[in-house]
Amino acid sequence: MFDINNLLRDNIKRLVPYSSARDEFQGEASVFLDANENAFGSPLVQAFNRYPDPMQHQVKLRLSQIKGVPARNIFLGNGSDEAIDVLFRSFCNPGVDNVIIVPPTYGMYEVSANINDVAIKKVLLTDGYQLNLEGIAEAIDDNTKLIFICSPNNPTGNSINRDDIETLLANFHGIVVVDEAYINFSRQKTFIQELTEYANLVVLQTLSKAWGLAGLRVGMAFASEEIIEVMNKVKPPYNINEASQTLTLQALANVEQVNAWIKETLEQRDKLVLTLKDMTFVRDIYPSDANFILVKTTDAKGIYNYLVDNGIIVRNRNNVELCEGCLRITIGTPEENNKLIATLQQYQ
Template identity: 45%
Template sequence: MSNKDITQLVRPNLLTLKAYSSARSEFKGLAEVLLDANESPWPTGRNRYPDPMSTDLRNALGRYKNFSPDQIVFGNGSDELVDQITRIFCNEGDAVHALPPTFGMYKVAAGIAGAEFRATTLAPDFTIPVEELKASWDERSKILWLCSPNNPSGNAMEAEVLEDLIRTFPGVVVLDEAYIDFVPELSFLPRLAEFPNLIITQTLSKGWGMAGIRLGAAFASPFIIRMLNTIKMPYNINVLTSAVALEALSKPEEMKAKVATLISERNRLEAALTKLDCVDYIFPSVTNFLLVRFKDSAAVYQYLLDNAIVVRNQAYQPNAENCLRITAGLKEENDRLLAALSDFE
């Protein structure tokens, strides 16, 4: 798919939309006295509006990812990016495709935009049923959401399958790599230039351990980034979020050490859970969580709640009957979980 084809996918009214011009974006050069934005003059570190383009943050992430900062845009969490991408490409009646069980915001964003949400259920082993998915495409297909590694199943999709879908889908493909810091070698980011219709989203919530600051990133072609910048709110990334993220990005080895610890704890949890009679099956995972099929998930879920331990009930999801999603926590948290489940026996 060419850049020209991508242009034709965008809602026509957005192609001529002029982005909001904020006070901070209307000048260039040295700024020693700022009297342009009706801000408080007392220098608290929070009195000035943030850079609307998050320039320092884009440069920092670009250096870490070895990727052009001009092809990065940030969202107030990946949720905001999901919403923006949907609004750029979908008119009412257009179709959005996804593969449940997967991240629920894809469906929510489609509903807000008035788009049809077409779900093709993953196979029982949570692989992609390629031919069934392709059979659901038509002239109204605008967005295909692919989550790899997938939430809640924890598996990574085969690279060859992803590439085939990116090349053949008649619209924009969004590859959600929220959990990619646990398997960075599987990222499609180094290959993004091969696919004009590909958008990659990542987050600092998982491997980086900063869910509380709400910071997601989208990587895409210059044209798609321009469209995202056109419709985004002018100050969507605040100065506190930026400061915390910049500090973390300056210390990537700390993140990598914590990721290694979580992988070790996930493996320890898997080994211990396998020995419990209440566990029926544990799905393979490359993330910081396990999808576990219990013999009676409802009883286990309530029992854990009664012991002040909260896991995520996934039993209502397709192909996830009797399944609970368990995040790898600190060693002492995982020990408490295992002790409780041993007593449940």
Template identity: 50%
Template sequence: MVEINNLVRSNVLTLQPYSSARSKFTGKDGTFLDANENPFGTLNRYPDPQQSELKKKLAQLKGVNTQNIFVGNGSDEVIDLAFRIFCNPGKDKALTFSPTYGMYNVSAAINNIELIEQPLNSAFQIDLPTLRPYFNDPSIKLMFICSPNNPTGNLIDRAAIDYILTNFKGIVIVDEAYIDFATDESLISMIDQYNNLIVSQTFSKAWGLAAARLGTAYADKEIINLYNKVKPPYNVSELNQKAANEALDKIKKYEENLAVILSERKRVEKALSNIKEVQKVYPSDANYILIEVQNADQLYTDLVNQNIITRNRNNQVKNCIRISIGTPEENNILINAIKNIK
């Protein structure tokens, strides 16, 4: 077990959190004269600051207690608050594995935290021998592992993650934004085993709610209490909570859409692998694929000129483009466009 309080910034430990007007009243009916709200309208009341209904549904779906769930304004809030809770600006460090999701770097820079980027090996997996020396650096408070990884699309080896959780005495954040598209199970089941593990997920991908900006974190209740302590009082709007609750009530629709995406991913992978200009199609456990071509910059530009927007990842993985899986019609447009580009 890791002593969590030894990792927390001293000012966060002594922080007196803001007590919102609704934090002590959980009922829905009443004469509300406490929050200086406008008494007229349909969106005139502040939302539930603890997202209670949403957490109950997530707890049932994920098999955890509501005390182990944090709901944030997108996964980016989960990332940003981790820096605010555990890292002293200009002093502490964090570590991640490149290539990976760019917001780890951006959030570290905003919080004035040095981010060490440890390269993944040729199979886009963590190289444990080169990582081990960092376990002895007490200034490294956070470690970010994106699995399935963005932009490469692959799951990170579970044994490597287990080794890191056992030997690293800081906080390990496993970003599972794309786990719904993978064959492996989530690491949420491991939060009882490792009190230094935070599993981050999102409603943006498989649930189709990118516009709603809803991210979740699953962890030991000591860590969740810290998140709730430092978050803004009303960090998730009523509209967004409602959108997530409605989505969770339509599991069949979620499963149908997920099945289409997985089927289309397989079809697009096969189609692109048969195009001469595509030199490699990397295997994917996400809702996108990474392809290697002769000239990624040129292909990206050619596709843009046809109003097909992909993600040029040449700066991360040489001559590679990341392609999201769209509808069958969108995927046909993409495949035909790449076939016909000279």
């Protein structure tokens, strides 16, 4: 049985969060003399002299409409990396607790664990890049607080079997974090729809990928109201700046444009896969539900350096376990993809 009080750090249970000026007053007023701001404005065309909404109410309301989940079940972070860090700081006692990750996977889980002095248990994915449920079950102990599952997975690109994730949710008494940074490109449905079924589920998403807002640093966590309340208590008071909130609201009004880009990205991905398959140095291209592909080659380092010399940057994943010989290639514009193909054809 999941009980959040059995997971929370004792100091977080006792924590009285910082109360900002914008927390204490909400509403309309003509004169604000409460937050020690510069009343004269900003040395910019647009004024940013006032602190932003600490709980990002307008952005959450718009996301609520798009995602079909109540605003009270949404946490916004300075990228999803902040949401990851907040989960560590909320639930994991440094030097005592541990988390499980399933390599190859997104590297920030391990970095955040190390920053927070939380032990990491690694259970490798299978050769088919799926969960090793038996290995995960063996790794869980009384101090295991979080399990991180990236689906679609980075760097492999594939979606993790949904039934396997639900098995973890049903049997693990800690929190299962499903990172869906690439869900907009996937054939699989989001786990957000399962929030009412699993109290121990946290779903991470981002506006950095399909939405094209990587420079604004806006990540999302979706969870039960009690988990979101804890995360809001732990986060810095003004973690999403006013410029990011304003521009995010403008972007969220353009769903049709984003959907068109997603469609074109998937078309370009399929074209790129077909072309690369015929190249002699390509050994395999793994199935992808993301906006990138993982390509196994005969000489990842050599090809990577050759592309760098020609002004094309991909990601060398050769040193990642189970990704030996692999390059991770993001799907670009048609022009960028054509340049990549033409350059690689000269390599053969």
